[in-house]
Amino acid sequence: MKIQMVDLVGQYQKIQNDVNASIQEVINSATFINGPAVSSFEKNLADFINCVEVIGCANGTDALQIAMMTLGLKPGDEVIVPVHTYVATAEAIAVLGLEPVFVDVQTEFFTIDVSQIENKITAKTKAIVPVHLYGQCADMETIMKIANKYNLFVIEDTAQALGAEFSFSNGKRSMAGTIGHIGCTSFFPSKNLGCFGDGGALMVDDRELADRARMIASHGQKIKYHHDIVGCNSRLDSIQAAILNVKLPFLSKYNEARQIVAQRYDEAFKDISEVVIPQKAPYSTHVYHQYTIKVAGICRNKLKQKLQDKGIPSMIYYPVPLHFQKAYAKPGIGKGSFQVSEHLSEVVLSLPIHTEMTLEQQQYIVSEVKKAIKELL
Numbered sequence: 462m463k464i465q466m467v468d469l470v471g472q473y474q475k476i477q478n479d480v481n482a483s484i485q486e487v488i489n490s491a492t493f494i495n496g497p498a499v500s501s502f503e504k505n506l507a508d509f510i511n512c513v514e515v516i517g518c519a520n521g522t523d524a525l526q527i528a529m530m531t532l533g534l535k536p537g538d539e540v541i542v543p544v545h546t547y548v549a550t551a552e553a554i555a556v557l558g559l560e561p562v563f564v565d566v567q568t569e570f571f572t573i574d575v576s577q578i579e580n581k582i583t584a585k586t587k588a589i590v591p592v593h594l595y596g597q598c599a600d601m602e603t604i605m606k607i608a609n610k611y612n613l614f615v616i617e618d619t620a621q622a623l624g625a626e627f628s629f630s631n632g633k634r635s636m637a638g639t640i641g642h643i644g645c646t647s648f649f650p651s652k653n654l655g656c657f658g659d660g661g662a663l664m665v666d667d668r669e670l671a672d673r674a675r676m677i678a679s680h681g682q683k684i685k686y687h688h689d690i691v692g693c694n695s696r697l698d699s700i701q702a703a704i705l706n707v708k709l710p711f712l713s714k715y716n717e718a719r720q721i722v723a724q725r726y727d728e729a730f731k732d733i734s735e736v737v738i739p740q741k742a743p744y745s746t747h748v749y750h751q752y753t754i755k756v757a758g759i760c761r762n763k764l765k766q767k768l769q770d771k772g773i774p775s776m777i778y779y780p781v782p783l784h785f786q787k788a789y790a791k792p793g794i795g796k797g798s799f800q801v802s803e804h805l806s807e808v809v810l811s812l813p814i815h816t817e818m819t820l821e822q823q824q825y826i827v828s829e830v831k832k833a834i835k836e837l838l
């Protein structure tokens with residue numbers, strides 16, 4: 462049985478005709494840059510997540526960088542970011558000469574530990590970048606409260622959680638990426654809404670900020686060849702936008718398919734003490750970009766190897782916390798500085814989850830996980 466982390470070919474085959482036609486349409490009109498496919502996708506995504514404007518860009522990392530440029534962050538400004546995340550979150554900060562300030566994550570939900578944010582705020586702090594890791598929102602209500610109190614910007618890294626929904630204590634619900642000042646997402650092929658190459662977007666609920674973000678992504682110009690601010694060149698390709706226009710109507714269905722796979726894993730592993738199933742935060746839906754377990758009492762790497770031997774891939778997101786990365790290490794921030802993230806890097810394991818997984822494939826994975834655990838005990 463062939464098991465993959467994601468099955469992009471299988472997903473494509475079901476919508477092949479529409480995808481191919483949408484690509485052909487772009488080619489026929491030769492509107493490869495900023496054509497109607499881009500503007501209609503931006504509008505369709507803005508409607509889907511309910512925000513004022515979506516601005517396409519080249520990838521999720523660019524989206525984060527453009528967000529920080531849009532908010533006027535300057536070299537030396539400090540930006541608070543979880544230490545257990547993909548490198549892009551911190552990279553977009555550092556590349557602008559801003560200072561990433563790391564905060565540990567909560568062990569249950571893998572998202573930033575909001576109780577530790579205020580300790581890290583200094584006179585130089587300008588923004589917080591929560592990451593909705595693995596498909597579930599960080600505690601945005603608390604984060605927005607802290608941000609309001611200290612007058613900070615909030616940039617949501619929504620690369621793994623497009624379509625997840627946050628619930629406030631007053632009952633209001635908002636889509637991930639629309640709660641902070643700017644939301645950023647990625648359409649990397651394996652993301653919940655993936656294109657056929659690189660792509661990304663900013664999600665903005667404020668007209669002025671949206672205008673500025675659009676200018677920055679386009680060489681700082683509003684009128685061609687008139688450059689009012691320093692920008693960059695970051696565009697969502699028209700062919701990618703055309704593909705995304707075909708796929709967006711399926712996003713909710715895709716996320717539901719992931720939720721069903723997750724539920725089955727939860728059920729299968731709930732009584733196995735060596736597998737700690739991912740906990741659902743009370744304030745968020747979970748769109749399971751990853752199904753990430755914590756391995757307890759046995760060696761995570763040995764379990765990974767045993768699964769690999771049976772043809773079952775699994776991934777470690779992420780094997781090295783950011784404060785241990787050479788590019789992001791700082792004197793005085795060594796082992797023990799972020800104990801939860803350091804521990805997670807040794808025990809997390811993401812199992813295959815995708816929109817096309819069959820019951821038979823999943824039963825095979827579950828039975829092999831159980832077998833491997835017995836052998837390792």
Ligand SMILES: *Cc1c(COP(=O)(O)O)cnc(C)c1O
Pocket residue numbers: 520521522523546547549550592618620621646647648649659660661
């Ligand atoms: C994928 C991802 C990004 C970056 O997206 P790219 O499109 O690959 O640049 C940023 N943050 C997180 C958490 C991601 O998973």
